[in-house]
Amino acid sequence: MKNRLLWPVLALVALLILNVVVTPSFFSIRLQDGHLYGSLIDILRNGAPTLLIALGMTLVIATRGIDLSVGAVAAIAGAVTCTHIAAGGNPWVAMGLALALCALLGLWNGFLVSVLGIQPIIATLVLMTAGRGIAMLITEGQIVTVDSPTYRQVGAGFLVLPIAILISLAVLGLVALVTRRTALGLLIESVGVNPAASRLAGVRARTIIWTVYVFAALCAAVAGLMISSNVSAADANNAGLWIEMDAILAVVIGGTSLAGGRYSLTGTLLGALIIQTLTTTVYTIGIAPEITLVFKAVVVIAVCLMQAPVRIRVRQGVPA
Amino acid sequence: MKQSVVVEPESVAVPSRARGGLVRVPKRFLPVIATFVVFVATFGVGSVRYEGFASGQVMANLFIDNAFLIVLAVGMTFVILTGGIDLSVGSVVALSTMIAASALQAGWPAWLVVVTVLAAGSGLGLAMGWVIHRFGVQPFIVTLAGMFLARGLCFVISVESVSIKDPAFRELATGSIELPGGVTITYGVVIALVAVLAAVYVLHLTRFGRTVYAVGGSESSARLMGLATTRVKIGVYVISGFCSALGGLLFSLYMLSGYSLHAVGMELDAIAAVVVGGSLLSGGVGFVIGSVVGVLVLGTIQTLISFEGTLSSWWTKIVIGALLLAFIALQRIIVRKT
Amino acid sequence: SGGSGDAGSSSGNANANSDGKITMGFAQVGAESGWRTANTKSIQESAEKAGIELKFSDAQQKQENQIKAIRSYIQQKVDVIAFSPVVETGWDAVLLEAKRANIPVILTDRAVDSDDTSLYKTFLGSDFVEEGKKAGEWLKANAAGAKNVVELQGTTGAAPAIDRKKGFEDAIAGTDLKIVATQTGDFTRSGGKQVMEAFLKSVPQIDVVYAHNDDMGLGAIEAIKAAGKVPGKDIKIITVDAVKDGMTALAAGEINFIVECNPLLGDQLMELAKKVVAGEEVPPRVVTEETTFTSEQAKTELPNRKY
């Protein structure tokens, strides 16, 4: 696993170097109004939601699943919170409500996948479509702007470092701890690698699957709070749009296979950072919007060729 | 993703007894049949509920409006059957419309445009398939890069939309074929159906097709069995690229324009159609016909929405989701009961 | 069964239903922005007020869905069809069908690109290029030494983005003003904020932000504040749309100038629809009443803003 992570790290370093070459001040960080200010900090803060969602996605993918609904769930979380605050509610209550509702949505996904046995991609596609509708229903299609200093902290606040990244890293730490210190990681992987064998060994596959979908939905919810809090507004239509793709990409770049089984949280962290750095790079080095996508395509291909399993096998003397 | 651990023997053969004579529907056809039954049922519900729903033309429109999606789903079926996925199809559709429109605008002859577009799509598919096979990179990531690339190339060609004024294209686009009963269809539908037939032939009656299923069932076994897995693994992406380009041509007939934002997210529609049609994303299980029915199901959902008439934007989304759920839940129930 | 190609021979142009009520089919693009939702709402309310039965469909930002919706309206034999084209190309075939079915078509927002102008009766809406121009003109007049403009574009390839860019560039051509960085913010607040954050670090001197809509401008304001600068003073901000949040910021002096793009064209549309169905002549182009706002104007206008 260590070897595999080497390449994403190199890719990240390469991107950063590219930035410094074009914008020499890229690494400069200064203290501004009591918090750190600089491009690297932006990358961390803006990458926090993707990282968070990718963490949930990693566990889902490890069980051979996939969750397309995370973007919609994020939008719902933002919508619920903002409408509640806009109606004069307490921000904490509002956020609690959003998290509770999203946990329910996770249960729903888990139900479709583990009880009804619907293929995950389709099961979550249902909520991906309907979820955005629900979010818009809540906001009535308007962008709900709120003015709550408390709520602002989640996405735009700082405790020296951006609070958003602190939350995401805390969740990363928590997941790492929980999956390593308990047997959750082992059971998730065994369900992902061989569901039939796991069933016969007595693993509660259903509970495991349920857990990961709820966890993914909760991660999406918190990410949704960050996204909406960052601009103090809930945009039901655009919040978290296509973020599921970014999250899956982050997981895959991090070396976790979509076929389920072994996963790497560190890999996911790197993947999310690479994706956000890539986005920021596009803005910073002034790539024209028309060729942005071509640039991204080239980088993605380069990253995955660098870490291609075949290369690694060649290095170790065992060709395909 | 294969849920059932125990698979019932399809026919109980005992050494002494010869093969049973009773013809039963084999289990693997069930999802397709279930999808079809649900499709028919929904159409029935629509007919009762909405005036003018149960007309031949509404049915024909289902094909007219989804001809390109049918072609995409056909290509996607090949890929999914091998256990892969192709996220680039939507963008390749856009790129195809863009190439077609701008080449026609530049005065290329129509036939050359068609050939160019098909070659470009297949070429991109070949490149993606090669990377997937040669470097063992996951299809998801490679085709995602392909998706960025194709969409990016659209913008490079032109940010603005380009309309197609070529008479041959217009002729094809506006021309219609009259069927008995006053129902008309477009040439696009005919092309799509030909593509479906070709796909069925290739999948079921050629070695290439059977190897597609074998690779999806177990790639390592297929390799150990000495099958041409390399050719198949790359081939399916070429087919999918070709189908995307063909779908792109149909789409440019449908729209008579090339635009870089055409077909955004259409890859998901194509994947959804294939999966609704009973294919397993893990590979090895599924039928082209199922994917076609899957497209019709998605089309029917659209039609129902438009017949309902006055749904607000958000209810539209919610109802689409709910109908999709109803479809697959019903399909599951039918498959389980039998 | 209503064939798509040959129907409509039975009824004339004024084929109002037996009860005399006009039915309009409206194929909306989607609900991608607050502006669009206001537009939808206005049309729905006006239709009710005018006693017109509205069939509404949301195309989820997809042109093919709009085409399908229009086709289904043709089958349902509505009296008049209206829609806002997402793109200007690609409508010929379906409009031809409508024409053959004798159903008049009204465009809102923008025209379609077709050699055959008989395909639609009229179009009602804003002129995006003009909006960009107005923004540029104001800047020219109020530059006060400002030179470096950064532009927050709308979604790459979207018509308003292309036109507002073009109009603005035309207006500032030949002056000291220069667009030093331009990037898409996808018409969203987070997009605007992220892009602006990056600009603030990579572009040495920014005097003006030109955002293709209010939302991106609002996002940029956040980024500017976080950088320790004062929006509206250190960096001038010009946006398009004039939705309520934008007007509030304008009134507060955080935005300097907004070009209005009016979504409330429901009443005008219904009026046109009645005339068209009745067979009266209508002008081929109706421009919606749109204005521009400065900070002072915003303060007086703000209480009246509905969207």
Add this chain to the structure above:
Amino acid sequence: MTEPVVDMRGISVEFPGVKALQEVDFRLFPGEVHALMGENGAGKSTLIKALTGVHPLAAGEVRYAGEPVSFHGPAQAQAAGISTVYQEVNLCGNLTVAENILLGREPRKLGRIDGKAMRARAAELLARIGLHIDPGSVLESHPIAVQQLVAIARAVAVDARVLVLDEPTSSLDADEVAELFRIIRVLRDEGVAVLFVTHFLEQVYEISDRMTVLRNGRLVGEHMTAALSRIDLVSAMLGREMGVLEEIERRSGTPGEALLVAEGLGRKGSVAPFDLEIRAGEVVGLAGLLGSGRTEVARLLFGADKADSGRLLVNGKPLRLTGPRAAIEVGIAFSSEDRKAEGIVADLSVRDNLILAMQAARGWARPVPRKLADELVAKYIELLDIRPADPDRAVGNLSGGNQQKVLLARWLVTQPKLLILDEPTRGIDVGAKAQIQKVVADLAAEGMAVLFISAELEEVVRVSDRVVVMRDRQKVAELDGGAGVDDVMALIAGGGTDGVGAVAETAVVS
């Protein structure tokens, strides 16, 4: 003998961290049956895969029909005339039996596959090895033994110069084996070179002309079968003397309470309702022919399949088996015969696989402490002689026999009350097999009840206190400890006494 058709010299194959083969020489002549012998993990399968181009060579040379060759994959080897059945079933479960047999060489008419001709041809090939199943049925729906036969049918369907069979008989019964040997002899007489791997010494002596013995990835020797006694063979394989297979010690004490009682348990289409009693401390053997329903009985008792008639009593209390977990909770464990699909979790390490069942029972919140896990792993690696003795190696990379040992260990660590073992010695070498049988006997002596299923009748009779005989998906008899192989055989084959009568006649005596 003339020129060898396959001549491998100085073959070395390496995997990350393992030297699987070191400088092995191997020759195979036309018209001979050559047995490749060695313990689990000795490198037999690796040698075969090196020959057919699955694994690249680190060193050495392969000559085929006199020419140096280097195949880039099984396809090339096959095209050159080497037909191979690899260890474990390597077929496509989602396709039909006929397709699996003829994939890549389907009969065609006008360029398209002729489905009818294909099924006919497949039926013919199946008949040739004595298997009568519907060629149009899906392969997955058949038990592992049938799949193994299908793989053989595929291999013998072509005119090959070399036929390689890697443990083809591991789940077959005497009848099927006889059938297979008949075919092998015919092919041999036609001049085909047959390479054959098995852990059954009787089979080796029955069929092979020559043999090559490997140990720890190295060549030990090449011998004429007739010139090497069993004892010498075994010590060549093990590298040490091995005591004569000791008679398993019969327990003197009477078995305890009835632990599990099945009353009229059955499932339509798979097993007719049967009664069965298993007591603590006894080993009950389940004997029968391929497809007689042994596996089905085991699955019903474990709840892997749902019974649709009868009931199950555990410790005298009725138990509703809703699934494997319900069974595990009352102390029933089941090791499946299909280790690839239902046994190992290939990507996980030996340690993780070993504690999986224990962990599942504890739930995710109470992880097995690392220290305990390490102790258990060390203990069972030693007890069952799992090789390589590396707990962190992915189980999928272990040799077949060693995977089987890990599976057995997985259940042993949970200390179940009733252990159901379906073909636990499949693919296990002689030494380890004796080891496992002894473990089973010891466990029973400690009070565990064991239901033991094996295709090898001698083994069943040897380890069991009582043998239940199945025929045609029905329980036909129960024989107590004194019964010999011949008695069971008679019942299995349906000869001698009439099936139904047998149950009454041989009423259980314990």
